[in-house]
Amino acid sequence: MSISGGRVLSISRLLAVVFVLLGLYLLRDNWLPENYNRRRPLPTDSIPQNNHDEPKPQPPEELPTTPPPMPTTASCRDVPGADNVMVLLKTGATELYQKLPAHLLTTFKCVPHFMIFSDLAQDFADYPVYDAIADVSQNIREEHADFELYRKLQQYQREGQDVSKLSGKGGWNLDKWKWFPMLHKAFTSAGDNVQWFVVIEADTSISWTNLLQYLKTMDSTKPYYLGAQNVIGHQTFAHGGSGVIFSRKAADLLEKAREYEGREHWDADWERIISNNCCGDEVIARALEENGIKLTPAWPLIQGETVTSLDWTEKHWCSVAISWHHVTPIEVDSLWQFESDWIEKHGWNTPYLFRDVFEHFIQRHVTVDRVMWNNLSKDRKLVSAVLANENDEVFAELKDFEQNATTSSEACAEACRRVQEKQCIQWMYQPGRCHLGKDIRFGKSDERGEVHWRSGWFQERLQKFKERHEGCKVKWAG
Structure with missing residues (x-):
């Protein structure tokens, strides 16, 4: 009796466990956490694929035991042509924390190669920020009046003070000195895969899809220097804030001239010229022209207005919209979201025009x-x-x-x-x-x-x- 009673008890317990497990299985949808998305990633299927690619078996879906990671746009880094472009963002330490995050959270998620240049060496989270001023001759950095802010920034950094408190105190004077050191560092350190260098400022917005499609229309083995044409005196140059593009050939020719003349001698000559001029982007044009590289005008594709200040004329209407200037972080994000939606609908091989920007941002507001x-x-x-x-x-x-x-x-x-x-x-x-x-x-x-x-x-x-x-x-x- 004791053996029989023990066997019945074991079977009963076993059946109870089976029913409990069955109930949990049937009710799993009510208690397992759900996936969530704050924003759709740029669609992988909108990237041009090889026709011979076959669908691959998908692994079984794992049950989520923790909230899934935020969606990413990693696929947009693999768009054809993306690996051939390096973007250089030029900014200042006093505005870094106000303007840089918007770029890192939007366009730069799609840019495989970028460098951030400022007037103070530091790290922003995991991103290195290079001091473009550091390579200027020591005697100029220590004595020239333009570098008063630079010297103050070094002091504030050593003392752990908030450098943003120095905003508006000489940043413009420093800006012109960043151009040559920034370009030299990028031109000489970029891998052989990089065929285009694109310079923007912290208040510049670029369209990644339109930029890549635009660069496909040109040959990087030719010495291209592109941007929105501006004139000071007799010198035509690409306006820095609108965005400036250099082909690899143009970069190589500039560095070859510097090596031939001797870096120290070459740098000293151009530093003397910069000290007597207002604008680094204008002086860069002189150095390029000296080596036979003239500006290829790219306005209005690359230009210095915002969406709200632009004159919507026939000059813009059917042009490919590549850049905007004087944009706020909010506008950087708005343009990024517009571009993400455009890519989702049209893919990576159809550019959007100024006309499309007007219809999205302006049309309904002027009725x-x-x-x-x-x-x-x-x-x-x-x-x-x-x-x-x-x-x-x-x-x-x-x-x-x-x-x-x-x-x-x-x-x-x-x-x-x-x-x-x-x-x-x-x-x-x-x-x-x-x-x-x-x-x-x-x-x-x-x-x-x-x-x-x-x-x-x-x-x-x-x-x-x-x-x-x-x-x-x-x-x-x-």
Whole structure:
């Protein structure tokens, strides 16, 4: 009896365990943690693949016992051409913590090779930040007036003080000295796979997909120096803040000239020139021209406006949008999110144009009049007799409807409507002043300013502008 009773008890316990396990299996969906995504990664299937690639067996899905890692965009680092590009970000120690994170969390997630240059050597999390000033001659660093901030930065770093407190105290004077040392370090340390060098600033935004597609239209074995053309005196150069591109051939020619002349002698000569000039990007153009490399204009693809300040004309509309300047960290992120969505929908082989940026960011905001808003209208300035000065049009010589335009926003809008379509597409008004604009601009709020405008856009004229440029050919050249 005791043996039989023990056997029955064991079987009962076994059956109970089986039922418990079965119940847990059936209820697993109610208690196992779920996967989550804050943002979709850039799609792997939008990257061009070899046609002969076959689907590979997938391993069985593991049950998540801890929250899964945040989604990444590692696939975008493998896009054809990405491994051939090095991006150099030029910034300053006083603004590093305000502006660098936005780049590391967005575009730089897709850039396999980048270097960060500042006026102070440090580490930002796991990223090295190189001191571009360190290679300037010691006597200049210790004695030249331009380096007062640099010397103060070194002191603050030694004492563990917050270097951001030095913001606005000489950063511009230091900036011009960063160019040559920064380029030399990048040109001489980059691997053979790097065929293009792209320089941006902390307030520059670049489109990674458009940049890669743009570079495919050129041969890196030729000496290219590309950017938004600017002029100081007789010197044409690429504006640094808009973004500057050097091919490997151009980089090699510059370094060869430096080696041939002797580094110390070459550096000393150019340091003397820099000390007597305002801008490092302009002096770089001189050094390149000296070696037969002239600027290839790339504006408006590479240019220095923001989405809100740009004049949306036929010059921009069908051009590939590669860069923006004077952007805030919020705008860097907004442009990145727009690009991520574009790639998800169109893949890596279709560029987006300025037109597409307009339709996403601006179109819906210019359908109504806006109060406390300056839309940057500036082609005609109609000013009442009481407020006019010698630079304004003579009020008595204005037509009746133009004089009336200074009395109300409705009359200002009517003045815009009364002139030819190509002469006015938008207006802005404040008592006594009516400004008319022939180009589309969005502008910005003046709510916190002392002067307030009311702004408006003519929808039918804007629509006609868009219709005139439907189907226009994509522009890849400046």
